[in-house]
Amino acid sequence: MTIKEVAEKFNMTNDTLRYYEKVGLIGPVKKNSSGIRDYSDNDLRRIEFIKCMRSAGISIEVLKKYVDLYEKGDSTKLERQHLLEEEQEKLEEKIKTMTDALDKLKYKIELYKTDKLDKYL
Amino acid sequence: MTIKEVAEKFNMTNDTLRYYEKVGLIGPVKKNSSGIRDYSDNDLRRIEFIKCMRSAGISIEVLKKYVDLYEKGDSTKLERQHLLEEEQEKLEEKIKTMTDALDKLKYKIELYKTDKLDKYL
DNA sequence: ATAGCATTTAGAGTCTAGTCTAAGTCAATA
């Protein structure tokens, strides 16, 4: 699969794909005889995972750490699990924070709708 | 209330408070005779709102727009309501995205815990 | 009244995560 196809499939830019490869989140992707990337199924699986985690706000730094551990083999399984568990906690907290904000936002909108808005921002 | 007290109360830095003031999210905050900020209750209310919305990822640009509309008076009520409704939608989508990622993360952790991990990242 | 810490300003610097540019290579088409 070419970079263009992958980019379209996952709705991201060629640049981002090359950037992820440069920082080591994926690849190095195999290149054909004339130096053009040809993404494998395995590459696609990784990109999907990375994209999903990024969309949840997990930093590239953390994802890189996870990938590096994976590359080191089975001996890092427990460490990887712990890393993911930490990110799970952070993510749960973030979702809670956002849900709280959403509730406040909804409440404020309700005040607007019912014209009960006070004088404050 | 001094800038330090406010910063502590909301767990943010003096710099961030001055920055928010500079870009017009709050204030201008009243200063005492020797030029030192003295935050009013109203300032605190705003800061709390801004902080809550920022923690949900709403951009400074959008918040600034909301504040500016507020400053223009009652005639902007409907526009403000619409702005908030848009942010509500965006926020709901973001929470959904993050919840989906969280589910995948939990599933992956479960694979680690039960040692059913396949060969992929 | 002098030390030592907090506050002020303007403006520069930092960090993250891309995004863009320039210069070059390649394959397919007019």
Add this chain to the structure above:
DNA sequence: TATTGACTTAGACTAGACTCTAAATGCTAT
């Protein structure tokens, strides 16, 4: 064969949101 368009690289640039610096001034305790 010349052009077009996609791809390549290294490296510069950007946006957003702070965060830090320097130099000046103010407050408090000794």
